[in-house]
Amino acid sequence: MATIKDVAKQAGVSIATASRVINNAPHTSQAAVVAVKEAMEKLGYRPNANARALVSKSSNTIGVLVNDVSAPFFGTMVKAIDTIASEQEKQLLIGSGYHNATKERNAINLLINSRCESLVIHSKGMSDSELCDLANEIPGMVLINRVVPGMASRCIALDNKKGSYIATEHLIRNGHKHIGYICSSHNIEDAIDRREGYLDALRDHGIEIREEYIEYGEPDETGGEQAIVNLLAKNIPLTAVATYNDYMAAGSMALLQENGLRIPDDMSVIGFDDGHIARYIYPRLTTIRYPIQAMANEAVKLSLQLVHDENAAQNERKLFMPILIKRSSVSCLR
Missing domain, CATH: 3.40.50.2300 (Response regulator)
Structure with missing residues (x-):
C-alpha cells in the first residue's frame, strides 16, 4: 500500500507539501497541487485519518527542533520558549536533529504532521534551499542560531x-x-x-x-x-x-x-x-x-506573529551581539 512518503517522492515534493495538498491547506503552489494529485492517482493512494492531522488545522502546539534535547544549552532555549508558550496557553512538541540533515528533516516533518503551526528550528544539517522551501510552506517557521539569506527576516542569530x-x-x-x-x-x-x-x-x-x-x-x-x-x-x-x-x-x-x-x-x-x-x-x-534565552524569546514571539500575519517579520535578520563576561580564569602578563 502506498504511503504519503511514496506520494511525495513520486511528485518530487517534500512530505510536508504532499500533506498540505492532501488536506487542501493554504500556501501551496498550483504546480505542487497538480503533481501530488497525479501521484496519488498513479499510486492509488488514499489518505487515512492520521494523515489528516496536519498543519492546515488550528493547533495550540509549538514545534521546536534542537540539536540534542539533553544538552544544557538547548534546555535553556526550550525553557525560554516554553515560558512564552505557557503565557499563550500553548504546548510544546520537541524534536532532536543532532546536526544531521535526515534526522532534522524527519523531526520537522513529524512536527508539521502533528499540526504545529509555529516552528522554532535549530538546524545545522539541512541546506539553505531546503529550509527556504519549508519556510515558504510554513508561515510560522523561524530559524534560531543560523542565518539563511533567502529567509533572513525570519532568522534569529548571534554574531x-x-x-x-x-x-x-x-x-x-x-x-x-x-x-x-x-x-x-x-x-x-x-x-x-x-x-x-x-x-x-x-x-x-x-x-x-x-x-x-x-x-x-x-x-x-x-x-x-x-x-x-x-x-x-x-x-x-x-x-x-x-x-x-x-x-x-x-x-x-x-x-x-x-x-x-x-x-x-x-x-x-x-x-x-x-x-x-x-x-x-x-x-x-x-x-x-x-544570550540564548533572549534569542529564544524573540524567535517564538516572531513565530506566533507570523502564523497570523505573514508580513510580521522585519526586512532584516535579528542579529544579537555577544558580550564579554570577566571572571577569574584570565591573568594579565607583566
Whole structure:
C-alpha cells in the first residue's frame, strides 16, 4: 500500500507539501497541487485519518527542533520558549536533529504532521534551499542560531565571529601572544565563524598565525580535555587558550590542573556561551555570553506573529551581539 512518503517522492515534493495538498491547506503552489494529485492517482493512494492531522488545522502546539534535547544549552532555549508558550496557553512538541540533515528533516516533518503551526528550528544539517522551501510552506517557521539569506527576516542569530574575536582580543590585551585555540570538530557555521574570529583577532593585532596552535575535538568536556592534551604534547609556549565553548574550556581546565598547571597563573583560559558550568567551575570561567534565552524569546514571539500575519517579520535578520563576561580564569602578563 502506498504511503504519503511514496506520494511525495513520486511528485518530487517534500512530505510536508504532499500533506498540505492532501488536506487542501493554504500556501501551496498550483504546480505542487497538480503533481501530488497525479501521484496519488498513479499510486492509488488514499489518505487515512492520521494523515489528516496536519498543519492546515488550528493547533495550540509549538514545534521546536534542537540539536540534542539533553544538552544544557538547548534546555535553556526550550525553557525560554516554553515560558512564552505557557503565557499563550500553548504546548510544546520537541524534536532532536543532532546536526544531521535526515534526522532534522524527519523531526520537522513529524512536527508539521502533528499540526504545529509555529516552528522554532535549530538546524545545522539541512541546506539553505531546503529550509527556504519549508519556510515558504510554513508561515510560522523561524530559524534560531543560523542565518539563511533567502529567509533572513525570519532568522534569529548571534554574531559568533565577533564573539570569538572579543574573546581572543581580551587575551591579547592582557599581554598574551601565544594563544591556542580549541575548536569544535563539527562542520557547522558556528565552529567556522568562531575559528575565524580567533584568526581575525590575531591578524588585526599583528600576531603570527600558527596552525599547530589549533586543536579540534567534540564540543564537550571530553573533547576539550583531549584537545588540550594534544596542545601540551606539542611543547609549544602557550600562555593562554581560547575555546569553542564552556564545556571544552572546563575539560581543558581539569586536565591542566591535574597536571599541576595553575589557572590563570600558568595558563589563561576563556570560554564561550556563559552556560551554568562557567559559574561553578574553579576558577570561575571568563567567557562570552550567548544570550540564548533572549534569542529564544524573540524567535517564538516572531513565530506566533507570523502564523497570523505573514508580513510580521522585519526586512532584516535579528542579529544579537555577544558580550564579554570577566571572571577569574584570565591573568594579565607583566
